[in-house]
Amino acid sequence: MPLSRTIRCTCIEISNQPVNPRSIEKLEIIPASQSCTRVEIIAIMKKNGKKRCLNPESKAIKNVLKAISKERSKRSP
């Protein structure tokens, strides 16, 4: 039963849409485990606090991670 393997994953729908890094309040990365065999990346949005699951393999998430670290170096003195 393939369903039982993923029943304890947090994400049901995974978005492939690009996300503006500035609109992310927080990013959660949940490693693969016995209860959910895939990595989950969850973006918590600033405006409504909603969670949005992102595809770890998408370019979008790589851009978000890059943007977040750039943001840091830009702002630090």
Next chain:
Amino acid sequence: MPLSRTIRCTCIEISNQPVNPRSIEKLEIIPASQSCTRVEIIAIMKKNGKKRCLNPESKAIKNVLKAISKERSKRSP
């Protein structure tokens, strides 16, 4: 007053110690913002649920992110 700049950051102490990716339950990435001008990376540990702040510039965190994504590809069919 440099303190007021960082007063709303989540992390007080930042660890440079390497972290075993397998012992991480969840990783939180909080982008820099007006209330905290640095990126914060927080690892929530499996065994006790404690939060541990990691240095975003350390090699440790890069290894953790790499290990987490490797874990995924290893486990997926």
